[in-house]
Amino acid sequence: MVNERKLAKRSRPEIQEDIRQAAIQEFALHGLRGATTQSIAERAQLSKAQLHYYIESKEALYVELLQGVVDEWSRESFGQRDGDPAHVLASYVKRKLAFSFDQPLLSKMFANELISGAEVLRSILTQPRTRAGQAIQTLTQWIDEGRIRALDPWLFLMHIWAVTQHYADFDVQVRFMMRVRAGQPLDRARIVREVVAFVLHGCGLTPSEDDLA
Known part of the structure; x- marks a missing residue:
């Protein structure tokens, strides 16, 4: 479960940077096919639904x-x-x-x-x-x-x-x-x-x- 209070304390640029860093780690470890939006969301301390509010798709983020x-x-x-x-x-x-x-x-x-x-x-x-x-x-x-x-x-x-x-x-x-x-x-x-x-x-x-x- 994502900590909603902790999420609220982060600004939009901070959340976007957390997503970026989480994606880099996942893609570096597993590549495009092996990485999942769920794993990226968890690293960024977001729910999967929250992640998709900020990104178009895993593929778009990778590109x-x-x-x-x-x-x-x-x-x-x-x-x-x-x-x-x-x-x-x-x-x-x-x-x-x-x-x-x-x-x-x-x-x-x-x-x-x-x-x-x-x-x-x-x-x-x-x-x-x-x-x-x-x-x-x-x-x-x-x-x-x-x-x-x-x-x-x-x-x-x-x-x-x-x-x-x-x-x-x-x-x-x-x-x-x-x-x-x-x-x-x-x-x-x-x-x-x-x-x-x-x-x-x-x-x-x-x-x-x-x-x-």
Whole structure:
């Protein structure tokens, strides 16, 4: 039974955020098919009927959350062709890692959607593919100008995605290998420093202390 008095104390934006967080947890754990409106409602401390007052459907909520991830990652692209490659790449890697550290369940939800066949994602991937194409153009120009070593720009970009998202999508493995218990913070500074150095060395650049900070 939902505590009506407790519900009354929450504002509409607070209830909507509780629904959002509950949905992220359920979708990250069970995917679209496995998650239920009942389980989302219970996590948000709502009845199922109350939940449907705030959402159109489970599917619509799922698409909304995925679209948010796509929008966020599309903004985190890079296109500063005249900028210093080391600085541009270091900044990009740091932003990608920050998302993994701060929004691990959203990252897992995105990964689970891809693993399950991306039936929903296929319809909303145009924007990130366009932004990725811009990044590829930047990398290609840097290669042509001799500013980074010759490499496959598409594979290089996807390697960055794989490494930065690993710390969210494979959090359990990371913690097991590094002997960090659940609930304890990972050493973000250490990880950022190593991943930035790894990426920059991979394209023939020497990171500065500012790049690694």
